[in-house]
Amino acid sequence: MDNQVVIQIDDLTKIYRVGVLRRSVEAVKGLDLNVFAGEVFAFLGQNGAGKTTTIKLLLGHARPTSGCTSLFGIDSRKPQSRYKVGYLPDLPHFYNFLSSLELLDYAGRLFGINKSYRIDRSRKLIKQVGLEGRENDPLRGFSRGMLQRIGLAQALINDPELLIIDEPLVGLDPAGRAELRHIILNLKERGKTIFFSSHILDDAQRIADRVGIINKGKLDSVGTLNELLTTKSGWDIRLAPIANRDILRQIANLETTIFHDSNSCSIKVENERDFKTILGWASQGLIHLKSIEDRRLSLEDVFLQELSKSTE
Amino acid sequence: MLHMLGFAVAMLILAWVVSIWSLGEQGKIITDLGLTITVLIGVIIALFAGIVLVWNEVEHHTILTTLAKPIARWEFVVGKYLGFSTAVIAVYYGMSLFLIVFLTFFNIMPTWELVWAIYLSSWEILIIAAVAIMFSAFASPSYSAMFSISLFIIGRFSWDIRVFIENNPKTIMRPVLEIVYTIIPHLSYFNKRYAATHAIEINWEQIFFPTLYGIVYCGLVLIIAVMAFKNRDLA
Numbered sequence: 063m064d065n066q067v068v069i070q071i072d073d074l075t076k077i078y079r080v081g082v083l084r085r086s087v088e089a090v091k092g093l094d095l096n097v098f099a100g101e102v103f104a105f106l107g108q109n110g111a112g113k114t115t116t117i118k119l120l121l122g123h124a125r126p127t128s129g130c131t132s133l134f135g136i137d138s139r140k141p142q143s144r145y146k147v148g149y150l151p152d153l154p155h156f157y158n159f160l161s162s163l164e165l166l167d168y169a170g171r172l173f174g175i176n177k178s179y180r181i182d183r184s185r186k187l188i189k190q191v192g193l194e195g196r197e198n199d200p201l202r203g204f205s206r207g208m209l210q211r212i213g214l215a216q217a218l219i220n221d222p223e224l225l226i227i228d229e230p231l232v233g234l235d236p237a238g239r240a241e242l243r244h245i246i247l248n249l250k251e252r253g254k255t256i257f258f259s260s261h262i263l264d265d266a267q268r269i270a271d272r273v274g275i276i277n278k279g280k281l282d283s284v285g286t287l288n289e290l291l292t293t294k295s296g297w298d299i300r301l302a303p304i305a306n307r308d309i310l311r312q313i314a315n316l317e318t319t320i321f322h323d324s325n326s327c328s329i330k331v332e333n334e335r336d337f338k339t340i341l342g343w344a345s346q347g348l349i350h351l352k353s354i355e356d357r358r359l360s361l362e363d364v365f366l367q368e369l370s371k372s373t374e
Numbered sequence: 375m376l377h378m379l380g381f382a383v384a385m386l387i388l389a390w391v392v393s394i395w396s397l398g399e400q401g402k403i404i405t406d407l408g409l410t411i412t413v414l415i416g417v418i419i420a421l422f423a424g425i426v427l428v429w430n431e432v433e434h435h436t437i438l439t440t441l442a443k444p445i446a447r448w449e450f451v452v453g454k455y456l457g458f459s460t461a462v463i464a465v466y467y468g469m470s471l472f473l474i475v476f477l478t479f480f481n482i483m484p485t486w487e488l489v490w491a492i493y494l495s496s497w498e499i500l501i502i503a504a505v506a507i508m509f510s511a512f513a514s515p516s517y518s519a520m521f522s523i524s525l526f527i528i529g530r531f532s533w534d535i536r537v538f539i540e541n542n543p544k545t546i547m548r549p550v551l552e553i554v555y556t557i558i559p560h561l562s563y564f565n566k567r568y569a570a571t572h573a574i575e576i577n578w579e580q581i582f583f584p585t586l587y588g589i590v591y592c593g594l595v596l597i598i599a600v601m602a603f604k605n606r607d608l609a
């Protein structure tokens with residue numbers, strides 16, 4: 063991965079004033095984040111965590127209360143920062159009287175793309191997103207999934223170096239999701255940077271290089287999947303069936319989960335103290351160990367752990 | 375807009391019907407009523423379509439993908455105004471052309487006064503379109519309509535405000551009236567319907583200075599619109 067910083071977010075805060083009494087709501091709090099060229103970055107969080115607000119601040123759709131954002135080193139409030147950017151919003155809305163080709167033509171013209179290239183690229187993109195044959199159909203007749211596809215096409219019209227997608231897989235059927243994952247991975251192979259927000263952890267785990275978890279406006283953790291999932295959450299121990307009732311009683315007093323029958327016994331150990339106790343029994347010959355495996359957290363575990371930390 | 379065009383044509387025909395009882399002043403009645411109707415319809419289109427132009431884009435989120443492109447917010451506002459005003463003016467001149475053709479059926483040939491009156495009235499529409507878009511950039515359609523209509527009505531009476539100020543120099547309301555007079559669009563500058571109806575010459579100063587005023591006023595209103603829209607959160 064290139065070390066060029068494509069997205070830079072420095073101490074970003076956004077406070078909204080809502081209601082008659084202008085109550086302040088901190089949607090984003092002191093967010094610091096860098097996204098590097100060529101990576102797929104998944105920005106994860108619950109609904110209302112601040113993912114979409116962060117994206118809006120990145121694209122200049124909202125103004126930050128404090129802090130700054132930049133794209134390719136250019137202040138993201140300046141239109142020049144978006145020349146190499148493609149954007150697909152959550153639940154995209156387009157002028158529904160336009161056809162697919164007209165929408166892509168409009169998008170291409172906003173980038174100053176010349177006519178012949180625009181037409182050629184529009185047709186290729188329509189084919190790529192699986193809407194061949196629908197070029198001249200008005201968008202008002204499109205389903206949500208079809209709008210998501212044409213939305214992706216308009217985001218790719220300028221062959222962007224950075225693709226920002228808000229909840230990319232919402233509204234797509236399983237085939238559509240597989241296709242979009244394939245498109246994203248294809249873009250990555252071509253050296254593009256993809257920044258997407260999601261609350262579907264499985265998809266993030268499949269395609270992301272790095273993950274950031276945002277919760278109540280704060281970035282709780284950032285890292286590669288290896289870094290985030292490296293934390294041990296315990297051990298899985300398999301042993302021979304235990305005949306010693308005293309040992310069985312002692313195991314029941316530990317913070318473990320035990321599965322025991324006449325053929326096998328497995329214990330899920332949560333903490334190091336209990337793990338050492340069990341190892342001690344094994345060294346005294348009181349139990350017979352067959353295998354020990356480190357249990358690592360899944361992305362969902364990490365996600366839920368971060369959420370629970372913030373409520374403590 | 376096609377409906378409005380059809381409505382305007384119907385109104386002109388109605389003007390002709392009214393003129394039947396005009397005792398020989400048919401041409402003047404049709405000219406006066408025709409000019410009034412075409413301007414009013416143009417203003418109505420500019421007003422009611424203009425007040426939702428930017429507002430709808432923000433509410434329906436169609437603006438998000440547009441402004442995610444390398445487009446500045448001022449370009450968006452000015453572009454909206456230019457496109458919208460071109461369409462409205464095209465409708466207005468279409469109605470005016472119909473009026474001119476309609477008059478020829480009564481052996482009333484178009485005069486330069488009529489042409490200049492039509493031209494100057496188009497600035498009324500352009501100004502109201504700019505005002506409507508300005509309010510649309512930051513206010514809801516209901517407030518935009520209220521403010522825009524108020525400015526239009528007061529603007530039509532701008533000359534009367536000026537006369538009142540000059541005839542009552544010591545009124546305690548003078549400072550307020552002076553400010554109001556400065557801010558409101560002086561739409562009475564553009565009203566040459568009397569001259570067109572009675573074939574009174576319209577000299578170059580009566581064309582040039584209102585045009586200059588129209589350009590400057592529209593420019594200032596658009597600057598306010600851009601400033602209001604510049605830091606607005608879009609969603």
